[in-house]
Amino acid sequence: MRWLAVKLVNFVIVLVVVTFIVAAIFAGPLTQRQIQAIREQTRQYVMGQLTQPGVGPAFKKQIIQEYINYLKSIGKYKPGMKISDSDAIGWYINKLVEEEIIRRGLNKPWYVVAFRYTKMMLLFEPVNSSSTLQTRGLFHYKPGDRNAYHIIFERVPFSVLLFTTSSTLVLLFAIPLALYAARRPGGLVDNTIIGWSVFSVSMPWWWLAMVFIYFFTQKYRIFPPVTSNFNVHSITNLLAKAALPIITVTVLSVGDSSYRMRNILLDIFNEDFVMVARAKGIPETMVLRKHVLRAAAPPIVTIVLFSLVLSVFSGAIITELIFEWPGMGKLYWDAIEANDVAVLTVLTYLTTLLYLLTRLALDILYTMLDPRIKRA
Amino acid sequence: MLEGLKETTRIMLRTWSGKIGIILLVIEVILALYAVAAYYPAGMRHYEAGKATWGYYYPYTVPPCWAASDKFPGVDLKKADLQSKTMELQKIPDELREIDPDTYKALQEQLGPLLQSGYFSIVYSYYEGEFTIKSSGLPSDVRLLLTIHVPFDLQQQGKVVLLSGWMFIERPDGLVPVIFYQGQIVATSNQSSGEVLIYGNTVQGKLMAETLGNYRNSLWISNTFGSSLKQLYKALGLTANISSSSKLNPSVLFATVKNGKLVGLTGTYKVKIGLYALVNKTVVSQATKELYVDKFELKLMPNCYGFFGTDNYGRPIGLGLLLGLPYAFLLGFTVTFVSTFIGAIYGTLAGYWKDLKGEALMRVADIMLSLPFLPILIAISYAFGTITLKSLALIMIALSWAGPVIVVRSMALQISEQPYIEAAKAVGVPTKKIIFKHIFPQIYPYTMAIAVLSIPGIIVAEASLALLGFGDPSAPTWGKMLQNAYASKAVTAGWWWMYIFPGLALVVFSATFLLIGRALEPIVAPKLQR
Numbered sequence: 050m051r052w053l054a055v056k057l058v059n060f061v062i063v064l065v066v067v068t069f070i071v072a073a074i075f076a077g078p079l080t081q082r083q084i085q086a087i088r089e090q091t092r093q094y095v096m097g098q099l100t101q102p103g104v105g106p107a108f109k110k111q112i113i114q115e116y117i118n119y120l121k122s123i124g125k126y127k128p129g130m131k132i133s134d135s136d137a138i139g140w141y142i143n144k145l146v147e148e149e150i151i152r153r154g155l156n157k158p159w160y161v162v163a164f165r166y167t168k169m170m171l172l173f174e175p176v177n178s179s180s181t182l183q184t185r186g187l188f189h190y191k192p193g194d195r196n197a198y199h200i201i202f203e204r205v206p207f208s209v210l211l212f213t214t215s216s217t218l219v220l221l222f223a224i225p226l227a228l229y230a231a232r233r234p235g236g237l238v239d240n241t242i243i244g245w246s247v248f249s250v251s252m253p254w255w256w257l258a259m260v261f262i263y264f265f266t267q268k269y270r271i272f273p274p275v276t277s278n279f280n281v282h283s284i285t286n287l288l289a290k291a292a293l294p295i296i297t298v299t300v301l302s303v304g305d306s307s308y309r310m311r312n313i314l315l316d317i318f319n320e321d322f323v324m325v326a327r328a329k330g331i332p333e334t335m336v337l338r339k340h341v342l343r344a345a346a347p348p349i350v351t352i353v354l355f356s357l358v359l360s361v362f363s364g365a366i367i368t369e370l371i372f373e374w375p376g377m378g379k380l381y382w383d384a385i386e387a388n389d390v391a392v393l394t395v396l397t398y399l400t401t402l403l404y405l406l407t408r409l410a411l412d413i414l415y416t417m418l419d420p421r422i423k424r425a
Numbered sequence: 426m427l428e429g430l431k432e433t434t435r436i437m438l439r440t441w442s443g444k445i446g447i448i449l450l451v452i453e454v455i456l457a458l459y460a461v462a463a464y465y466p467a468g469m470r471h472y473e474a475g476k477a478t479w480g481y482y483y484p485y486t487v488p489p490c491w492a493a494s495d496k497f498p499g500v501d502l503k504k505a506d507l508q509s510k511t512m513e514l515q516k517i518p519d520e521l522r523e524i525d526p527d528t529y530k531a532l533q534e535q536l537g538p539l540l541q542s543g544y545f546s547i548v549y550s551y552y553e554g555e556f557t558i559k560s561s562g563l564p565s566d567v568r569l570l571l572t573i574h575v576p577f578d579l580q581q582q583g584k585v586v587l588l589s590g591w592m593f594i595e596r597p598d599g600l601v602p603v604i605f606y607q608g609q610i611v612a613t614s615n616q617s618s619g620e621v622l623i624y625g626n627t628v629q630g631k632l633m634a635e636t637l638g639n640y641r642n643s644l645w646i647s648n649t650f651g652s653s654l655k656q657l658y659k660a661l662g663l664t665a666n667i668s669s670s671s672k673l674n675p676s677v678l679f680a681t682v683k684n685g686k687l688v689g690l691t692g693t694y695k696v697k698i699g700l701y702a703l704v705n706k707t708v709v710s711q712a713t714k715e716l717y718v719d720k721f722e723l724k725l726m727p728n729c730y731g732f733f734g735t736d737n738y739g740r741p742i743g744l745g746l747l748l749g750l751p752y753a754f755l756l757g758f759t760v761t762f763v764s765t766f767i768g769a770i771y772g773t774l775a776g777y778w779k780d781l782k783g784e785a786l787m788r789v790a791d792i793m794l795s796l797p798f799l800p801i802l803i804a805i806s807y808a809f810g811t812i813t814l815k816s817l818a819l820i821m822i823a824l825s826w827a828g829p830v831i832v833v834r835s836m837a838l839q840i841s842e843q844p845y846i847e848a849a850k851a852v853g854v855p856t857k858k859i860i861f862k863h864i865f866p867q868i869y870p871y872t873m874a875i876a877v878l879s880i881p882g883i884i885v886a887e888a889s890l891a892l893l894g895f896g897d898p899s900a901p902t903w904g905k906m907l908q909n910a911y912a913s914k915a916v917t918a919g920w921w922w923m924y925i926f927p928g929l930a931l932v933v934f935s936a937t938f939l940l941i942g943r944a945l946e947p948i949v950a951p952k953l954q955r
Contacts, residue, residue, distance in 0.1 A: 059791075062788075063791060063792055063795050066792050067792060067795050067796060070792075070796065070801075071801070071804065074801070074804045074805055074808050075804065075808060077808055078807070078808050243442070243943075247442075247936050247939045247940060247943075248932065248936065250881055250935070250939060251881045251885075251931070251932050251933075251934075251935030251936040251938075251939055252885065252928060252931055252932040252935065253885045253888045253889055253892075253904075253907070253928070253931065255889070255892065256888075256907060256924065256928035256931065257928075259907075259910070259911070259916050259924050259928070260921075260924070260925060260928065262916050263916055263919075263921050267916070267917070267919060274917075275916075366799065366800070367889050367892055367893070370892075371911070381800075381803060381893070382893065385803075385807060385893060385894070390807075393804065393807060394804075396800075397800050397801070397803075397804045400797060400800045401795075401796070401797055401800065401801075404795075404797045404800075405795055408795070
């Protein structure tokens with residue numbers, strides 16, 4: 050089990066460093082946003098005090114006295130000079146803001162701030178959204194919750210529905226296609242797969258999504274139209290809305306997945322042990338099942354699943370946006386639109402975490418499927 | 426080097442993917458060079474930065490001409506096409522009777538005695554032009570630019586008593602829609618300019634009128650025009666459409682109804698413009714009795730454009746595709762080749778140093794490889810705000826240099842265990858020389874194939890970033906065109922040419938490099954040959 054321990058330790062190290070990178074990227078905007086919030090709160094507090102009957106005049110006197118003391122301390126005060134109220138109040142608010150910034154440690158160098166955010170993320174400390182983004186009250190979340198984690202977790206099932214369904218479909222279609230193509234290299238199916246993979250790798254997925262929406266909801270009204278207000282009335286309604294995104298993602302992934310599988314299978318077909326098996330006179334189906342597929346399983350599972358996961362984290366997050374599908378990818382757009390640093394930070398962190406976990410899981414899976422690797 | 430390139434090309438041309446790839450590449454390079462030669466730098470910047478100005482010359486969101494069923498080629502009537510005469514009258518112009526008999530009568534009563542007294546006269550400018558429509562298609566848009574020159578002297582209070590004008594079109598079927606008409610006689614104030622600018626637009630479905638100077642009240646133009654359009658709709662029997670004035674289409678000026686459908690009315694149209702002012706002869710000098718059309722342009726916009734159509738700013742899609750090509754080359758090549766070069770050297774070093782140094786290098790590369798590309802790219806773009814193409818390229822290089830490291834390292838490991846490397850070490854060849862003379866040259870052809878294969882990913886990533894609104898604001902990339910299509914809701918509006926073509930350009934460009942890369946792979950790395 051030593052290999053597993055090594056992998057896990059490696060995972061933790063990588064996770065910490067990658068989280069630090071994410072934190073460093075967002076340290077600037079996050080800090081700015083916090084300072085903005087502090088300034089706003091302080092202003093509201095001071096103005097509230099000033100307008101409060103009974104407290105206001107005394108408070109104002111105190112502010113002006115403090116301002117005069119400050120001016121004296123920097124030697125700019127001349128007796129009898131006129132002190133304007135707005136100057137004094139502005140100075141006082143700034144003073145409180147500065148104090149608060151120092152108290153919260155926001156004036157520290159970026160790496161200190163980044164370290165704090167890293168700790169915050171690794172420990173999953175709750176963060177509130179910095180805009181009007183909030184939960185919609187799906188699943189067991191209350192509507193109006195502003196916890197960034199809850200906002201994100203509420204979207205996860207939608208992404209999972211979309212991508213697990215299409216992944217399953219991809220594997221179902223791609224394995225037979227790849228087997229067929231690999232046994233007849235240069236044939237029609239083989240060339241179709243090659244062309245298809247070139248086509249699907251060389252375009253943004255969301256572009257095909259746009260084209261499909263035009264063809265299948267506008268020109269030929271096969272699927273319900275894509276609308277920006279996503280209301281799910283029933284399971285059938287949800288499935289009708291999910292159909293086109295799932296089809297699009299499947300169509301796009303099948304090409305490249307089957308191409309990769311075909312390459313692996315072709316390599317194995319050329320291996321000596323396959324040739325020997327054939328020479329021994331073992332029937333072709335037996336060769337395929339006992340020798341080729343067994344050898345091909347580990348790389349196929351990992352490479353195909355990994356390419357699928359990769360695609361989820363690259364093109365697919367924007368595909369959701371085009372389909373107005375309220376998953377994590379759409380949340381990226383919503384957070385950018387709302388200029389919500391907090392949600393965007395947590396979202397990037399969770400996406401990265403998920404990505405690393407998938408890599409780890411596939412790595413372990415690969416090692417377990419292929420006994421040769423463990424010893425090495 | 427050149428020999429090697431020749432040989433590689435020769436072998437690549439044997440496979441069909443290599444053949445198609447090279448043909449496409451040659452075409453793309455020629456087009457990109459042409460784009461740079463013809464449009465760099467002002468023309469390229471103008472496409473994005475000056476997008477608001479394109480609408481003056483090009484129709485908005487018209488489909489490609491091969492997809493349009495009833496083509497309308499467009500009509501452009503300029504001031505030079507108009508016959509003009511300016512005269513001094515002692516009576517109310519007769520043309521007014523045709524447009525508005527009531528006002529004509531009222532004016533006759535009001536001004537008749539003044540004109541007969543001989544101290545007053547009417548300065549009257551009259552313009553007439555005609556054009557012929559031969560196609561039964563409808564114009565996509567009607568634009569009118571009209572600037573009336575009113576001499577400063579005439580505008581001095583007391584010198585000009587009244588000023589008025591009209592414009593109408595005589596259609597082949599005898600109907601006479603009035604484009605603008607000022608029936609009320611108003612005394613002009615002493616403002617200095619007198620320009621009228623009328624600008625029609627079907628996107629909003631109504632005529633937008635913008636008046637400057639004296640005619641700051643734009644309403645009289647659009648009101649006249651709106652009610653005139655409504656009358657036309659009624660005369661053509663299209664009463665259902667006139668309930669909401671935003672649905673009135675200026676194209677109906679040149680249309681008739683056939684089988685319940687609006688089709689273009691063919692024949693000769695006459696455009697007539699009249700301007701008149703009552704002047705006091707005793708005060709106004711002859712030189713200033715000038716009242717004329719300064720600028721005039723009536724444009725019936727074509728309902729299709731070129732092979733690719735135009736977008737919602739009126740920009741030709743085809744031009745955008747052409748201008749996006751050099752940027753795609755620039756970004757794709759810079760990012761992939763620089764990052765692959767860095768990755769190749771890095772991987773070679775990691776493979777050559779078998780001690781802790783190599784291990785440390787691999788840890789760093791492993792961390793770089795653990796960063797999900799697009800989410801991190803989005804995060805950085807967000808933190809930066811808007812980024813230029815140059816900084817985007819730098820960020821992409823920083824994120825993707827680790828791509829080839831693992832493969833390169835294993836190749837370097839193998840090579841560095843070869844006897845001739847051991848021999849070189851034994852003779853005391855410096856490490857630098859061993860790495861760059863013996864190991865790296867064997868590796869870099871393969872990494873070049875990797876670079877070529879990763880160009881599509883870079884182009885697609887740029888497009889994705891642009892879609893999210895993080896594109897370079899001044900570079901006309903295909904991603905920006907797609908973003909514009911998405912932002913203008915082209916999908917629901919049915920403007921398919923706005924996103925199909927830029928997307929296809931992306932696909933063809935990316936496919937070129939995938940095809941070349943896949944044809945290259947077996948040549949540069951014979952072990953992978955199947």
